[in-house]
Amino acid sequence: MTIYFYKVWQPYGCFSNFSPHPIEIQGTYWPTVEHYYQAQKFVGSEEAIIIPSIHAAATPEEAAALGRCGTRKLRYDWEMVKTDVMRAAVLKKFITHTDIQEILLVTGDEVLVENSPTDYFWGCGADKTGQNHLGKILMSVREEIRQLVRG
Ligand SMILES: Nc1c(N[C@@H]2O[C@H](COP(=O)(O)O)[C@@H](O)[C@H]2O)[nH]c(=O)[nH]c1=O
Secondary structure (H helix, E strand, C coil), rough: CCEECCCCCCCCCCHHCCCCCCCEECCCCCHHHHHHHHHCCCCCCCCHHHHHHHHHCCCCCHHHHHHHHHCCCCCCCHHHHHHHHHHHHHHHHHHCCCHHHHHHHHCCCCEEEEECCCCCCCCCCCCCCCCCCHHHHHHHHHHHHHHHCCC
């Protein structure tokens, strides 16, 4: 049966990028995957000055609001790299935190879907026709960790 997730406080909330699981990437600790992902939008761009504020945001919602601010110019290659950026962060999250790694592995081969009513790229959108890239990343991370665990 397909597993739907979205908000942190709902079932499988640990699959949300807003869940409170810090990750370390290239020597920097980020409070959530969402903090890291939003900050990467500005790496090398003329708006890079915003990155410390995103890093210091008190909540992932605040980090997302800063990163989504429509007037700021994103790095030129963002559309090309965003899926790889997200995958690296999600992989790091589930390698670092073995309690939620177990929850991910126990889902077996079930299809995972981010049930966002608004996001048709990362989630499935209101009518379930979205591309579900976050769900796809979680399933591919699940497979990669399974291989690692098997050795
Ligand atoms: N989980 C979750 C959301 N979904 C997340 O939003 C991110 C996409 O951001 P952007 O590329 O800026 O549109 C991505 O991490 C996706 O999983 N959005 C929310 O407002 N609240 C939430 O609880």
